Amino acid sequence: MEADITSQAVGLASNTDFSLIQLFIRADIIVKSVIVILIACSIYSWAIIIEKIRLFKKITISSAEFEEKFWKSKSAESFYNNIPKNIDDPMALVFKSSMEAAFKTRSKTHLNERLSNMLQINIEKQMEKIEKSYTFLATVGSTAPFIGLFGTVWGIMNSFQSIAISRNTSLAIVAPGIAEALFATALGLLAAIPAVIAYNKFNNDSKKYAQRLENFSKRFLSII
DSSP: OOHHHHHHHHHHHOOOOHHHEEEHHHSSSHHHHHHHHHHHHHHHHHHHHHHHHHHHHHHHHHHHHHHHHHHSSOHHHHHHTTTTTTOHHHHHHHHHHHHHHHHHHOOOOTHHHHHHHHHHHHHHHHHHTTTHHHHHHHEEEEEEHHHHHHHHHHHHHHHHHHHHTTTTOOHHHHHHHHHHHHHHHHHHHHHHHHHHHHHHHHHHHHHHHHHHHHHHHHHHHHOO
């Protein structure tokens, strides 16, 4: 009798397809929803990661070129007059916006202090643009494992219900449900790990670039 049950379980296990697609198809609506949410979060996270990598590579080069041209110029005013209208470098935009505010200021008293305040405000505006979508990466990094864990717990509960209904504790009955459940956890980690790594890296890069803008503004004020 035991041999018959064992052979039946082995036969069921051998016929069970454990591919990722089949695991998704066999899952119930709750686990499927969890999987879809995690896949969507992972895709959007990678889109942000690629976009930020390109952004930091671009502004590192453009800001270096801007600084080189700026310190070689005869005066800040002449350099401002020659800046292209469609320039999109954050450092150039900080300088351009601050110079525009300085020109609009009628009173020349305390000009240095006012210009310093404008530089600080413009730096914060540019950093807000650079740090856009950081919150999403942080949210995915902190919540995706728990979303996956929820799918896992739900899947294991379904597995126990299957055992209770079939009254069969063989591996062939338990394995599919557990595999579906663990698939959700794996996806949660797959979404969270790159998001956490990227968030930490980009956050560090942002601090370095913000410090670069601060250093430029201080040197710029020293020549005004």
